[in-house]
Amino acid sequence: MTVARTIYEPPPRAWCLGRIRIARTGAADELVPWEVSQADIDDEAAALVPVLQRLGLHDTSHVDPEVTAAEDDVRPLLLIVSMLSETLHSYPFETAAGKLGALYSSADSSRFDSFRTAALIGYLHPQVVWGINTAVVEGLTQEFGRDLATVFGAVPGAVVTTDDGAFDALTAAGVQPWRSRAVGATTMIEDAAGSGRLRYDPDRWRVEVDADDSDPDGTGSLLLSNVAPRLTPSDRVPTGIRGHVPEPGTVVLSL
Amino acid sequence: MPDDQAAYFERPHDQRYFAPEIETMPREQIEKHREETLLGDLIPWAYERSGLIRETWDAAKVTPADVQSMDDFHEKVPFIDKDAIRSYRDRHNDPYGGLLCIEPRTRGVFSAIFSTSGTTGDPTPAPSAGGGPSFLVREFWEFGCRPGDYFTETLFTFRGPGIHDTIRAIGATPVFVDHGSADMPFLFAANEKYRPTAMYNMSLAILMGVQQHAPAMGVDPEKSFASYKGISWAGEPIGPRARRITDDWGLELFQHTALGDVGAATECREHDGAHYWEDTAYAESLDPLGTDPVADETPGELVTSTLIDKIAPLIRYRSDDLVRRTLAPCACGRTHGRIWTLGRKGDEVVVEGRSVLPMDVWHAIELVDETSSGIFQIIRPQREVDVLRLRVGYRDDGKKGLGDLQERVTASVAEALGVVPDVELVTNESLLKLGPPHKIPRVTKA
Numbered sequence: 001m002t003v004a005r006t007i008y009e010p011p012p013r014a015w016c017l018g019r020i021r022i023a024r025t026g027a028a029d030e031l032v033p034w035e036v037s038q039a040d041i042d043d044e045a046a047a048l049v050p051v052l053q054r055l056g057l058h059d060t061s062h063v064d065p066e067v068t069a070a071e072d073d074v075r076p077l078l079l080i081v082s083m084l085s086e087t088l089h090s091y092p093f094e095t096a097a098g099k100l101g102a103l104y105s106s107a108d109s110s111r112f113d114s115f116r117t118a119a120l121i122g123y124l125h126p127q128v129v130w131g132i133n134t135a136v137v138e139g140l141t142q143e144f145g146r147d148l149a150t151v152f153g154a155v156p157g158a159v160v161t162t163d164d165g166a167f168d169a170l171t172a173a174g175v176q177p178w179r180s181r182a183v184g185a186t187t188m189i190e191d192a193a194g195s196g197r198l199r200y201d202p203d204r205w206r207v208e209v210d211a212d213d214s215d216p217d218g219t220g221s222l223l224l225s226n227v228a229p230r231l232t233p234s235d236r237v238p239t240g241i242r243g244h245v246p247e248p249g250t251v252v253l254s255l
Numbered sequence: 256m257p258d259d260q261a262a263y264f265e266r267p268h269d270q271r272y273f274a275p276e277i278e279t280m281p282r283e284q285i286e287k288h289r290e291e292t293l294l295g296d297l298i299p300w301a302y303e304r305s306g307l308i309r310e311t312w313d314a315a316k317v318t319p320a321d322v323q324s325m326d327d328f329h330e331k332v333p334f335i336d337k338d339a340i341r342s343y344r345d346r347h348n349d350p351y352g353g354l355l356c357i358e359p360r361t362r363g364v365f366s367a368i369f370s371t372s373g374t375t376g377d378p379t380p381a382p383s384a385g386g387g388p389s390f391l392v393r394e395f396w397e398f399g400c401r402p403g404d405y406f407t408e409t410l411f412t413f414r415g416p417g418i419h420d421t422i423r424a425i426g427a428t429p430v431f432v433d434h435g436s437a438d439m440p441f442l443f444a445a446n447e448k449y450r451p452t453a454m455y456n457m458s459l460a461i462l463m464g465v466q467q468h469a470p471a472m473g474v475d476p477e478k479s480f481a482s483y484k485g486i487s488w489a490g491e492p493i494g495p496r497a498r499r500i501t502d503d504w505g506l507e508l509f510q511h512t513a514l515g516d517v518g519a520a521t522e523c524r525e526h527d528g529a530h531y532w533e534d535t536a537y538a539e540s541l542d543p544l545g546t547d548p549v550a551d552e553t554p555g556e557l558v559t560s561t562l563i564d565k566i567a568p569l570i571r572y573r574s575d576d577l578v579r580r581t582l583a584p585c586a587c588g589r590t591h592g593r594i595w596t597l598g599r600k601g602d603e604v605v606v607e608g609r610s611v612l613p614m615d616v617w618h619a620i621e622l623v624d625e626t627s628s629g630i631f632q633i634i635r636p637q638r639e640v641d642v643l644r645l646r647v648g649y650r651d652d653g654k655k656g657l658g659d660l661q662e663r664v665t666a667s668v669a670e671a672l673g674v675v676p677d678v679e680l681v682t683n684e685s686l687l688k689l690g691p692p693h694k695i696p697r698v699t700k701a
């Protein structure tokens with residue numbers, strides 16, 4: 001070797017400065033800067049592993065990493081559609097895909113970049129697509145003249161949406177989408193496509209209804225607190241999501 | 256000097272270079288490393304595994320055994336270019352264009368597949384080992400960012416997490432901001448609270464976003480960005496107007512450009528050309544219409560070969576980029592080559608025997624008040640044209656008509672070039688929506 005190995009500086013305390021959305025009833029949404037650590041990312045990724053399996057991403061982590069897959073063995077791939085500003089929520093998906101032996105690929109969840117979501121589904125045949133929002137759906141149909149059923153119908157596993165606009169558009173197109181929501185500093189995904197029931201791990205997070213902002217039937221604004229340690233603690237963070245909590249681990253959305 | 260076995264090394268903060276032993280390598284060592292790596296490793300590796308390289312070399316009747324010296328390399332090794340990659344892709348139904356040297360299903364090598372920007376709606380997948388820091392640690396350190404600082408990142412997600420890891424590798428924390436106007440309020444808030452010291456990357460889209468949001472939010476851009484010691488500028492070369500504005504804001508910009516798809520080139524604090532790292536890439540500057548090398552400092556086409564990418568190696572890749580290149584040591588003490596970007600070969604129009612590139616008309620358009628945003632396209636049905644046709648964006652104030660704007664733009668360009676253009680006026684907005692957020696297509700067929 002004629003070139004020395006570069007030795008890097010010790011990593012910083014915070015893996016990144018991202019942001020979470022805080023929303024109080026009657027007030028505008030607020031984007032709050034939010035630091036997470038490498039340990040936070042790893043723990044969120046560990047929580048997502050069974051979730052991705054539920055969505056249809058096969059576990060091939062047992063395959064010997066030194067062995068080249070046989071021709072007929074398709075290595076699963078997760079397509080992650082998000083913006084850089086959402087990295088705090090999206091990066092654990094990248095890590096979790098790796099834990100399952102899957103590849104991942106990325107596209108921006110913007111109107112302009114929506115062509116990439118369609119192109120990568122065509123080239124890479126992802127088993128699961130996470131992160132479709134209204135901007136992507138509108139970009140595909142209005143800017144690029146694409147048919148949603150054709151683009152997403154080819155995905156064998158779940159197509160996961162992150163807002164109501166995308167969920168409704170895909171449902172209307174005959175795709176059976178799933179719902180995912182950024183809830184404070186974590187991500188919760190339905191237990192079945194379109195069920196309206198988000199799952200979370202009660203050993204990591206606690207969700208409660210804000211007593212000051214609830215209806216007589218027990219539905220109200222959801223507050224999030226961390227149970228497992230996190231670099232930036234969440235203490236009854238207003239999430240802007242309405243629903244109720246029938247038992248720890250399940251949120252039923254008000255739809 | 257770090258212990259070679261160390262996991263981490265804390266440099267003195269006033270140290271100029273991140274990796275002094277590499278950045279100031281003597282030229283003989285650079286050349287020895289290149290020859291050993293390219294001839295001894297990359298070429299045999301790629302010839303054995305890359306369908307495109309094998310096909311191209313076989314057609315030229317050249318094998319790695321024929322390439323025993325750099326003279327052999329220059330004389331015998333055939334070129335590849337984007338068209339060859341696309342052609343291979345289409346003929347073989349191979350999304351990787353015959354470049355891939357490792358099966359993407361191979362576990363333990365790849366973790367992700369990223370993609371090129373694909374501004375034509377046709378992104379090329381790029382398998383990746385995933386994260387890990389890149390050589391940009393050297394640039395990020397040169398920007399003046401230090402361990403414990405915050406560092407603003409405004410990349411697209413399809414580029415993968417490499418930049419996050421590179422920022423952390425200098426001990427700094429990435430601050431994620433979307434590339435575009437909409438996220439400027441968050442950027443202002445983060446600037447105020449966290450005082451980041453560097454940014455990767457600013458572009459015309461971010462500059463316009465700052466201009467759009469700052470007045471309404473009562474933000475003074477000079478104060479908001481006062482903590483920044485260095486900001487890379489990418490997407491397209493910085494125009495004279497953007498330069499004036501960012502100078503007014505007190506920003507020190509470092510122009511950053513692709514190095515023919517095998518790496519990147521970035522200015523140092525001397526701002527005298529963009530350094531590329533010769534331990535990672537070999538860059539030739541050749542006659543754009545032929546194969547002979549051009550003299551240092553004269554315009555040529557950048558032709559690149561990787562020294563580090565064994566996944567999808569490019570060897571003698573004709574980049575279509577016109578550059579000036581020098582191998583002379585820089586005043587900063589770094590010994591690696593530098594380039595100045597002139598434009599794209601495919602963007603050049605020849606009118607009345609004169610070569611015109613977008614950079615040549617840019618300043619003349621910016622001199623006119625209503626078109627001072629410098630948003631324009633050259634209409635180029637073919638390389639040689641009878642009339643220089645320009646589509647120029649203007650600021651639509653709504654209050655007054657276009658008046659004699661067309662005459663003034665025509666006169667300004669005619670004075671700069673000695674060629675009278677045919678100018679079509681359209682609103683800035685209608686041109687901006689043609690491009691990705693960080694750049695508009697400067698040249699169009701119609």
Ligand SMILES: [Zn+2]
Pocket residue numbers: 523524525530585586587588589
């Ligand atoms: Zn220099």
